[in-house]
Amino acid sequence: MTEPATESDLGSVFVSNYPPYSRWTPEETPALDDVLAQSAGPAPPDLGLYLHIPFCRKRCKFCYFRVYTDRNGQEVRQYLDALAREVELYAAQPLLAGRALDFVYFGGGTPSFISPKQLLGLVVRLKDALPWAGVDEVAFECEPGTLTEAKVRAIREIGVTRLSLGLENMDDGILRENGRAHTTREIHRCIPWVRDAGFQQVNVDLIAGMLGETWELWRKTVDETIALDADSITVYQMELPYNTVYAKRILENGGENSGGDAPLFASWQTRRDWHAYAFERFAAAGYEPSSAYTVKKKGRGARFVYRDALWRGADMIAAGVSSFGHLRGVHYQNSSSWDAWLEAVSRGAFPVQRAFRTSAKERLIRETILQLKLGHLDPGYFRDKFGVELQDEFDAAFTRLERDRMLTLDREAIRLTPQGLLRVDSLLPEFYEPEHRELATA
Numbered sequence: 001m002t003e004p005a006t007e008s009d010l011g012s013v014f015v016s017n018y019p020p021y022s023r024w025t026p027e028e029t030p031a032l033d034d035v036l037a038q039s040a041g042p043a044p045p046d047l048g049l050y051l052h053i054p055f056c057r058k059r060c061k062f063c064y065f066r067v068y069t070d071r072n073g074q075e076v077r078q079y080l081d082a083l084a085r086e087v088e089l090y091a092a093q094p095l096l097a098g099r100a101l102d103f104v105y106f107g108g109g110t111p112s113f114i115s116p117k118q119l120l121g122l123v124v125r126l127k128d129a130l131p132w133a134g135v136d137e138v139a140f141e142c143e144p145g146t147l148t149e150a151k152v153r154a155i156r157e158i159g160v161t162r163l164s165l166g167l168e169n170m171d172d173g174i175l176r177e178n179g180r181a182h183t184t185r186e187i188h189r190c191i192p193w194v195r196d197a198g199f200q201q202v203n204v205d206l207i208a209g210m211l212g213e214t215w216e217l218w219r220k221t222v223d224e225t226i227a228l229d230a231d232s233i234t235v236y237q238m239e240l241p242y243n244t245v246y247a248k249r250i251l252e253n254g255g256e257n258s259g260g261d262a263p264l265f266a267s268w269q270t271r272r273d274w275h276a277y278a279f280e281r282f283a284a285a286g287y288e289p290s291s292a293y294t295v296k297k298k299g300r301g302a303r304f305v306y307r308d309a310l311w312r313g314a315d316m317i318a319a320g321v322s323s324f325g326h327l328r329g330v331h332y333q334n335s336s337s338w339d340a341w342l343e344a345v346s347r348g349a350f351p352v353q354r355a356f357r358t359s360a361k362e363r364l365i366r367e368t369i370l371q372l373k374l375g376h377l378d379p380g381y382f383r384d385k386f387g388v389e390l391q392d393e394f395d396a397a398f399t400r401l402e403r404d405r406m407l408t409l410d411r412e413a414i415r416l417t418p419q420g421l422l423r424v425d426s427l428l429p430e431f432y433e434p435e436h437r438e439l440a441t442a
């Protein structure tokens with residue numbers, strides 16, 4: 001049965017960092033300058049580069065990212081030029097000079113929005129600034145309707161190893177209703193190009209609980225996704241942040257989500273049921289979980305270097321408007337204003353709007369909660385890296401979660417149960433320090 005969402009099903013529970021973004025401040029941005037002025041030292045952590053391409057053909061109705069749908073060709077070129085310039089500024093800093101990248105991530109927005117010529121031109125400058133020769137992974141997000149055969153070849157040519165296709169759903173009515181720009185015809189059109197290009201790994205993304213979803217349509221989406229035979233499949237549960245059109249509609253309706261003939265949003269419980277159903281079907285089709293959100297096809301060696309490096313405290317340069325980075329324990333976010341970001345980069349300054357210098361305890365909590373999203377924690381890793389016994393450190397949180405049957409504990413492994421894995425994000429504030437508990441979202 002599809003349970004409709006009510007007011008208590010609104011909001012966002014997804015956790016992507018710690019401490020929460022609302023703790024980061026403009027006053028702390030000098031902390032980034034401090035770490036950039038240090039030398040890398042003898043054994044620096046892995047180094048990544050996140051590139052934000054903030055353009056989309058259309059704005060999805062549930063989107064809360066910084067994206068632009070109205071920029072002309074000249075503005076796109078200006079943006080890409082500044083993006084390369086920003087990376088060149090980083091490459092000249094003592095902390096990063098001479099270091100090679102371990103992973104690169106093209107995110108957005110829609111990285112596949114830009115043309116092959118723009119992409120190739122951007123990458124020449126990026127590679128000149130920071131070597132790519134030894135990268136473990138170059139990941140690239142695509143919106144199916146923006147792809148052409150020539151563009152897929154260009155994406156392969158620049159060295160992308162992990163291509164991620166944002167399918168979200170396999171029903172045209174649902175895609176249209178939720179404001180997605182692409183159609184299922186465009187999905188099927190690009191799949192042969194992607195196969196022929198021979199990427200090391202192809203991932204596809206789905207969202208459980210888009211507006212108008214039903215059990216029948218979700219089963220169809222799951223079946224048709226399995227038929228695509230991707231190396232990994234990622235399923236996110238639809239979130240309804242309060243500032244979205246959809247959440248406002250439910251609030252105006254007195255917390256009810258049953259407006260006449262209007263399509264319904266499903267409750268958290270139904271979204272979790274759909275997520276669980278998809279994972280069961282994927283398991284029967286030869287996939288195994290690699291995190292709370294992703295399954296990978298057995299025997300194909302699918303990895304997600306960006307995720308694993310980030311969740312283990314890697315350094316990551318953020319480039320592009322509004323993007324998030326982390327260098328030597330300092331979190332930072334770039335300006336979310338197009339003009340302010342461009343202006344700072346053009347005068348050779350880092351376009352950072354807020355930052356946060358973490359304590360050792362905050363870094364420990366950050367890695368604990370992010371790695372828990374893998375479904376298990378390795379106490380030996382935390383012993384070696386932080387010199388702590390994880391179970392002693394978070395005794396109260398683990399005991400509560402074990403009592404609620406969300407995880408199982410023993411000395412060498414802490415494992416989420418299937419029901420814990422499905423709601424992992426809502427469990428993570430258990431580990432927060434008291435001063436950060438009420439601030440889970442920015």
Ligand code: SF4
Pocket residue numbers: 055056058059060062063064065067108109110143
């Ligand atoms: S494609 Fe992604 S980034 Fe672009 S509007 Fe839709 S959800 Fe937002």
